[in-house]
Amino acid sequence: MANLVEPHGGKGLVCALLHGGALEAEQERAAGMKQIEVSARAKGDLIMMGIGGFSPLTGFMGKADWKGICENFQMADGTFWPVPITLDVTKAEADSFKTGEEIALVRNGVVLATMKVDEKFEMSDADKKWECEKVFRGEGEESQGDTFWKIAEEDHPGVIMVMAQKEVNIAGPVKVLSEGTYPTEYKGVYLTPAETRAMFEERNWSNVAALQLRNPMHRSHEYLCKIAVEVCDGVLIHSLIGNLKPGDIPADTRVQAIDILIENYFVKDNVINAGYPLDMRYAGPREGLLHATFRQNYGVNNMLIGRDHAGVGDFYGLFEAQEIFDKIPQTGDTGKDLQCRPMKIDWTFYCHKCDGMASLRTCNHTKDDRVILSGTKLRKALSEGAEIVDHFGRIEVLDHLKLYYGSLTEKVEVKMQAAASGESM
Amino acid sequence: MANLVEPHGGKGLVCALLHGGALEAEQERAAGMKQIEVSARAKGDLIMMGIGGFSPLTGFMGKADWKGICENFQMADGTFWPVPITLDVTKAEADSFKTGEEIALVRNGVVLATMKVDEKFEMSDADKKWECEKVFRGEGEESQGDTFWKIAEEDHPGVIMVMAQKEVNIAGPVKVLSEGTYPTEYKGVYLTPAETRAMFEERNWSNVAALQLRNPMHRSHEYLCKIAVEVCDGVLIHSLIGNLKPGDIPADTRVQAIDILIENYFVKDNVINAGYPLDMRYAGPREGLLHATFRQNYGVNNMLIGRDHAGVGDFYGLFEAQEIFDKIPQTGDTGKDLQCRPMKIDWTFYCHKCDGMASLRTCNHTKDDRVILSGTKLRKALSEGAEIVDHFGRIEVLDHLKLYYGSLTEKVEVKMQAAASGESM
Numbered sequence: 001m002a003n004l005v006e007p008h009g010g011k012g013l014v015c016a017l018l019h020g021g022a023l024e025a026e027q028e029r030a031a032g033m034k035q036i037e038v039s040a041r042a043k044g045d046l047i048m049m050g051i052g053g054f055s056p057l058t059g060f061m062g063k064a065d066w067k068g069i070c071e072n073f074q075m076a077d078g079t080f081w082p083v084p085i086t087l088d089v090t091k092a093e094a095d096s097f098k099t100g101e102e103i104a105l106v107r108n109g110v111v112l113a114t115m116k117v118d119e120k121f122e123m124s125d126a127d128k129k130w131e132c133e134k135v136f137r138g139e140g141e142e143s144q145g146d147t148f149w150k151i152a153e154e155d156h157p158g159v160i161m162v163m164a165q166k167e168v169n170i171a172g173p174v175k176v177l178s179e180g181t182y183p184t185e186y187k188g189v190y191l192t193p194a195e196t197r198a199m200f201e202e203r204n205w206s207n208v209a210a211l212q213l214r215n216p217m218h219r220s221h222e223y224l225c226k227i228a229v230e231v232c233d234g235v236l237i238h239s240l241i242g243n244l245k246p247g248d249i250p251a252d253t254r255v256q257a258i259d260i261l262i263e264n265y266f267v268k269d270n271v272i273n274a275g276y277p278l279d280m281r282y283a284g285p286r287e288g289l290l291h292a293t294f295r296q297n298y299g300v301n302n303m304l305i306g307r308d309h310a311g312v313g314d315f316y317g318l319f320e321a322q323e324i325f326d327k328i329p330q331t332g333d334t335g336k337d338l339q340c341r342p343m344k345i346d347w348t349f350y351c352h353k354c355d356g357m358a359s360l361r362t363c364n365h366t367k368d369d370r371v372i373l374s375g376t377k378l379r380k381a382l383s384e385g386a387e388i389v390d391h392f393g394r395i396e397v398l399d400h401l402k403l404y405y406g407s408l409t410e411k412v413e414v415k416m417q418a419a420a421s422g423e424s425m
Numbered sequence: 426m427a428n429l430v431e432p433h434g435g436k437g438l439v440c441a442l443l444h445g446g447a448l449e450a451e452q453e454r455a456a457g458m459k460q461i462e463v464s465a466r467a468k469g470d471l472i473m474m475g476i477g478g479f480s481p482l483t484g485f486m487g488k489a490d491w492k493g494i495c496e497n498f499q500m501a502d503g504t505f506w507p508v509p510i511t512l513d514v515t516k517a518e519a520d521s522f523k524t525g526e527e528i529a530l531v532r533n534g535v536v537l538a539t540m541k542v543d544e545k546f547e548m549s550d551a552d553k554k555w556e557c558e559k560v561f562r563g564e565g566e567e568s569q570g571d572t573f574w575k576i577a578e579e580d581h582p583g584v585i586m587v588m589a590q591k592e593v594n595i596a597g598p599v600k601v602l603s604e605g606t607y608p609t610e611y612k613g614v615y616l617t618p619a620e621t622r623a624m625f626e627e628r629n630w631s632n633v634a635a636l637q638l639r640n641p642m643h644r645s646h647e648y649l650c651k652i653a654v655e656v657c658d659g660v661l662i663h664s665l666i667g668n669l670k671p672g673d674i675p676a677d678t679r680v681q682a683i684d685i686l687i688e689n690y691f692v693k694d695n696v697i698n699a700g701y702p703l704d705m706r707y708a709g710p711r712e713g714l715l716h717a718t719f720r721q722n723y724g725v726n727n728m729l730i731g732r733d734h735a736g737v738g739d740f741y742g743l744f745e746a747q748e749i750f751d752k753i754p755q756t757g758d759t760g761k762d763l764q765c766r767p768m769k770i771d772w773t774f775y776c777h778k779c780d781g782m783a784s785l786r787t788c789n790h791t792k793d794d795r796v797i798l799s800g801t802k803l804r805k806a807l808s809e810g811a812e813i814v815d816h817f818g819r820i821e822v823l824d825h826l827k828l829y830y831g832s833l834t835e836k837v838e839v840k841m842q843a844a845a846s847g848e849s850m
Binding site for chain 2: 344
């Protein structure tokens, strides 16, 4: 009998999504509420609150939680949480409704949720800077001393996003009315925590790992994944299907490439190919913790963390996202502490002398024996139709990606431009 | 700061080995005691009791422990233990001393230990058969119904050993006076639990795996080991250096071959090559549990269990030694339950399509894509100096083994005959 890890926070799956009659009633009520347009990021957060991916959160965070999380990874009640989940509005918007009032959160004309505003708190530039210091500054070269702010405001997408937030954060519980187009656009891939848990239980998995992906799955990812397949009951290959940076490979292409990889190089029963609706926050080590936190809600107890997990430029140490798991506070209360454990893997590559995949922990050979290709170089080679070095990728997957790059100039340009404008959904 | 798993039984390392003045005094006292010659197996057991490898055992087991272990893997006080650790003597020997008396346990003229006889209990043929049924009968073909006894008494070395035991088991605490020739013959390889724990702590390991070996380490073992290196702090490569069957490769050759493998294909800091002084009990799944139990004492919390671990003929299901870990009783008391967890790995091999090592959990290709060689076929090829199939082994290791086989007809024949007579130490 499967015995999956409990959802984070000790309160089961906390799902704010309404269905059926309750949904219809709330939609009607929402029509009479003040409407506030929210960001793409907030949309992802709302859907996660809807489906239990952000358990035990019931809505956007107030100042005490925001502060505790920035300072020490803990909400006001001591529950672990790695990254503030806040909702920003303009001063004018904030003044247009009262504390205690219910408002409707909308995006592109769709009412995503209603929210009872419990609290408003101003976010000065100094506050935002403080949040950025706590959340985004790491131990890498670009995070050192004055360098951080010189580079971050122009080059760190997470910092840019927070600094661009509006002047007031509003907090309170939400009722979620929409999952957007995820259920239809990513049918069979967009799975809720309740759904993955049911699948794990059906397969009798209790020791489950997750592989985080936002880029195509190459042999290094395959190796991480297969290590986990060897020692766990199964692996959730979990791709970000929310918003990315312009130029990144779209989710449908990535998800198809994973299907091709599984078809040709995996035992199907041991992996599940799925996606989650969040945007990248680019928070480096803290994002690694967030990945583990919401994976726990999906039923995962081992989070694969490789080299430079969720890395941004040189802001973070290459293994900082692994080390941070040993530094977060432990209350001893399983309902409050993060239960999903990191499965830390070193820098991986194909090694000719090892005659297979290896890592810096297992291979004692030299650089010349190893096949190493950066994602950037790979994208260049793929888009130019150049040959990829032997043992780097799987031919079936590379062919699929080449197909995408080949089609790019013809029909995808329009889509890319849409993406560049800030949203790919 | 390293935080190693506690020794089994919740009482720290229980070591019966005497040193210095206490040793000398006991040696003198032993000279006045009744001497009982013990088996090679008992010698291994005594050394393990001496160095804490069998913590929390203080001596050979009485009837209540023997019965509880056979029936339900538990000693009389509820502490987990997988295999009876008993000492057999003849009826005449048993009659030559009283309960409460101290006796000396000797082998080949060396006093190994003294023992205070707390209990004598007769072991009829029916008792021995019952022990064999409980300990050695498994779920494999040769364990089914009447087949078991038809085959086991001639072909199961564990059953043969128990059935050949003398008529009376004697129980009581021991004081161990000798580690035999292990410390000198296997200097640097024969490590005590206190020594491995100190080494783990020095390396800051807390999550440690062990690889059990009694045969040369080929690529499948290397693969198991490297999976563990990837996900744990380090791996103890732990070879049986006690007695084997005639025809098996001697421990020194195996240990050298492991050194060669580590030198050429491992990151040295991540593995430790060591040996333990026990004989094989050939108890299949229960032996797998014993491997995990004494490894916990060595500071190991993950026991690698592959396909047909400690298997004998077709007496056991290929993964029975993995499954049994889920069937043993749990009291909920960490002092009593086995804390060392199995790291279960499926059948492994090199696969041409996977382009590396894989297992039935990760590879979906066909038999023809895989390089599979049985240990028996390998030994035959090595002893005939034949070429080993590509990707099966490491050339440096195979060369070393060929050297051994080449020298066999010249100088090793005498040694092998000695081994065939029942003891290789």
